[in-house]
Amino acid sequence: MQDLVSITVDGQTWQVPKGTLLWEACKSQGIDIPIFCYHTKLGPVGACRTCLVEIEGMSKGPTTACSTPVADGMVVSTRSPVVAKAQRGIFDFLLANHPLDCPICDRGGECPLQDQSFAYGPGTSRYIEPKRHHVKPIVLGPTIALDRERCVLCWRCVRFTAEIAEDKSIILLDRGEHTVVGTFQDEPYVSNFSGNVVELCPVGALTSRKQRFNFRPWELQNRPSVCPHCAFGCNLNVSIRKNDEVIRFLSRDNPEVDDSWLCDRGRYDYEFVNSPDRVTAPMLRRGDAFVQVPWDEAFQFIAGRLATVVEESGPDTVVGVASPRLTNEDLFVFKRFMNAVVGSVQVDHFPRPQLELAGDGETALETLNSLNASISSLDEARTIVLLGADPSLREPVMELRLRKAVNKHGARLVVINSDEIPLTGKAEARLTYPAGRLADMAHSLLSSLTGGDAPEDVGNVVATYLTEGPVAIVYDDRLDGVTDKNGALVAIGDLAAALGERVSVGVLPLLDAANSLGARDLGVLPLGGWGGSAVDRLLGPDSQVRAAFVLGANLARDIPAPETDRRLEQLDLLVVNELFLTETARLADVVLPAASFAEKLGTFTNSERRIQMVRNIVPTPGVARADWEILVDLSQYTDRPLDYALPQQVWEDIRRDVPVYSSISYDTIPPQGVRPASLQRA
């Protein structure tokens, strides 16, 4: 239990943990103190001087609340005449050179400068000198535009690039009243995390070039959701306009996952939801073209063709492949549809690691799975090992978490990779291996750990870094470019297991898609195991497959070979549920319009096995429906109909079927998601 101290602010007395900054303490109690430079995730600098408060016994006059830790018995006034005068004075200064172009400013309407000036500033300005002028807007980089006239120089953006992303791209130039934000020698600001500075900016100085003038904040509604782009599962607020257009993604602070940051891919890749190219109605192939048909006609066609195939060649000539971008509910109904309605065990998800997993590979995966660590456990780790993994490309926000773990929590980073990766510079130790030879490296590590022979540098790293816990291992589950994938996975699994016998170990995989772990947990795999691949069976040279259901997976693009297209075309029945007419959908007999993540209620399981909810925020285009709804409806045209009406019902069946999820019910999933109770360590 933390030490508590008691403080009195504006006559209210309450207890806060010792060392809390006064501003945070007041905020937690709902006392508003204006602020610009301070940001919870960036820490105090005391530059803007708007958070002045009076503390009894301080002779120097008003003090900044953002930089003062609370002390026991502190008596503070945030509304005294002295404070009010000081705040008015600061806002007078702030607005002296401000262009006051709120009507054209993208921030107008949700602008802290507007709100706080209104609350604390003087009604009019006494400044009659000519205002400072700058060229506007300045293109700071491919994503960001800068308006120096509006800037209040809180340098949050500067501190973000210096302390969080550590690319130090945005800097302050010049001095005094001529100080401006810029980049070194006007080089473009290119970063994976550039969008965050727009969100940090307390005025309209930094705006997103993509979204400039696209909307006014007051016509938007923010709805909570989860980023659908990678398995890290960053939390989002989805902004929608009144015409149901998804117009912006904002971060939604989840200290356990994203720590309030988003990568640019997550932030700016949202246009697909409103795209005019979405599939809006079921389509049947007539010759070389598709024609739109009612659901009923599409279902009758599919059911008829399916019955013929099953009757002629048996149910196992029907294969189902689903994308791990789908929700748990979609995947579960999909599996049930294939198993119970069609009668086929040939279900799979794609993309996934294409391993020829024999028995020990499967054991390795199970070992790694059982050691699954939480993202926030990175902060507690003594050593973090990146074993052939580069999170900067796969799960970018993890890079920021790793930087934080090193900078703030003193974790030691060990980078083991065949190449330079962005985090190499942050590493305390690094090991390299010839490209693709990850398996050998993992074997060396294991051998060194268990007292066998190993190269000297490997031995040193093991002795220095792996003998003291907790150790967190991040590995890339896709194993791109690794020559012996199976061997590498087995070795990593053995290493983790051996390490686990000595010190406390947690494992975080880098996965393919937002719900890859969910697809595995639900067993969307052939025969419920890893042996063999339904995709191989479908596309293999002697394929007996005659019908396929493909949900969101783009086989024709991801397995580029003339053979792929030919095989898919030859099928007697190819049903594709898709948002767009993808390469695969073009080869289909029936294309069914599916709902995107913003159009359905469901859950994702991220790489730390956190169950998070996506919601139906906007209506689907046309008659599109969630994949699970489509399958349930389709099953009504067979003699074994499924009986689900609500995603909750699907989830209840998931709880029954998948033991690890049994503790979680829809009602108890908090806004920031939850990990299964069995995984939460003390």
Place this chain on the structure above:
Amino acid sequence: MDRILFKHVDVPDINRLPVYVENGGYSGLRKALTEMQPEEVTQVVMDSGLAGRGGAAFPTGRKWSFIPKGVLPTYLAVNADESEPGAFKDRELMERNPHQLLEGVAISAYAVRAEKAFIYIRGEFLYIEEILNAAVAEAYAGGYLGTNLFGTATSIDIVIHRGAGAYICGEESAMLDSLEGYRGFPRLKPPFPAVKGAYGQPTVINNVETLANVSHIVNNGAEWFRSFGTEKSPGTKICSVSGPVNRPGNYEVNMGTPFRTLLEDMAGGLVEGKKLKAYIPGGASAPMLPGTEANMEIPLSYEGYAAAGSAFGSASFIIIPDDACIIRAQLRISEFFAHESCGKCIPCREGTPWLAKTVRRIENGEGRQEDLPLLLDICDNILGRAFCPLGDFATSNIVASIKYFYDEYEQHILQRGCPYHSAASAVA
């Protein structure tokens, strides 16, 4: 007159090591290193009552005693960023007798157990950097700097670092930022530099003149030092006198000497035909005082000028004669502070240019009656609200000049222009 720091200033070639040693140089360092413990050195300096000569007058010995024990390495940083308008004392000290400073630095570094001392020189002092570099090279060659000095285990290195020319870098924490290669921004305190300074380590920061005193104190003892000056301000002080006086320059005075002695006897009084209108006692950041008889008798000491409502600061006397325009003098000062504001905090960044522009408007004859209360209110909004003292400094002379020369401001406003002859009234 008693002289400590300028005792050898006229000895030819005193900047050369042999001449300096001949005149008793480096005996203090030898004594400190071979006969005294670091704590004893600190104690002597504390007993002597030596106070920081940079302007804040913080007791030097006490500052040293704040250094936490056992947190190594510690550093000593010497503030030679003398950029206060009107101040030029450190320049002469370094220019004429660099070894006196180096000896003081070495002793002080020993006292705080620092093995490395940085001398941060103002960007414009290129030629002084050359003088200091030559002196440091001599001292290394002569065995007064380096490892195992005088056969003891003590090692002291001195690094000369020249800034890029910014007033703010005279603020101690901004100086450390600049020293470390960052933009010169004052740092958030606490932690104070004595706990977390240069490169995150405990650091003592002292002014050049302060450290130049140290060798003499160690050589002659605290009691000897206390025989100079007043009870509260022991020692001597180098005063820079500038303006239309017959002999402008640096004068070492006993603390407590009346200002009249400095102005009339030492600096030779104002030039023919001019009378004293006002003077600034402690550089541009200290409030000006009108040239009344009472103000002529103020004893030159920290407490003397504090009592008179001004500040002794760095003892940089700017003399303003009767044919000079106060508003123009104020404009120079305000524009200086606006130019030198670092831009970190809002009150100073936005306030100082606002002050300068308003004063310029008044001087140009476009002033309004409401500008005077406006100026005072802007000052009030900066004072105590700014991040570092620089913001406060920018307000002191505005307030003082309006207080003492309200009529002159009003004259400018009512007559829509400056009543003074433009060439003759230029000062400073």
Place this chain on the structure above:
Amino acid sequence: MGVTLKNLFRPPTTVRYPEQRRKLPERTRGRHVLHRYENGLERCIGCYLCAGACPADCIYIEAEENTPENRVSAGERYARVYEIDELRCIFCGFCEEACPTGAITLEPILDLSDYQRGPLIYTKEMLLEPPRTFSPARSSAGHASE
């Protein structure tokens, strides 16, 4: 009888609309007009404040950025789409009040009628006043952002 006689010779209060039109008070709140600056640039900067103020929610705007090649309004942004559903409008004049640049006013134009609903959604082209003759003397008039 006196009343009858008096009214018999009084001129008629009705006019032959639409050939004849009654002179309306200058401040009559009728149909909206979007104005231009003297140099031909549109006053409207697409700020949505009129749409925000509108109690009937009848104004729909999409804004875009001015480029050197395509400068439409004086500031950085302009309204690419500006539509008013005159059927929904209650002619309250709040839009006029909200406008920071004086771009939109309600003019004494009352003849709004059609056989269908569609044409009564007025687009920007319909609302915008034609460019006046260019007068070089005042060509720099008014930059909305300043």
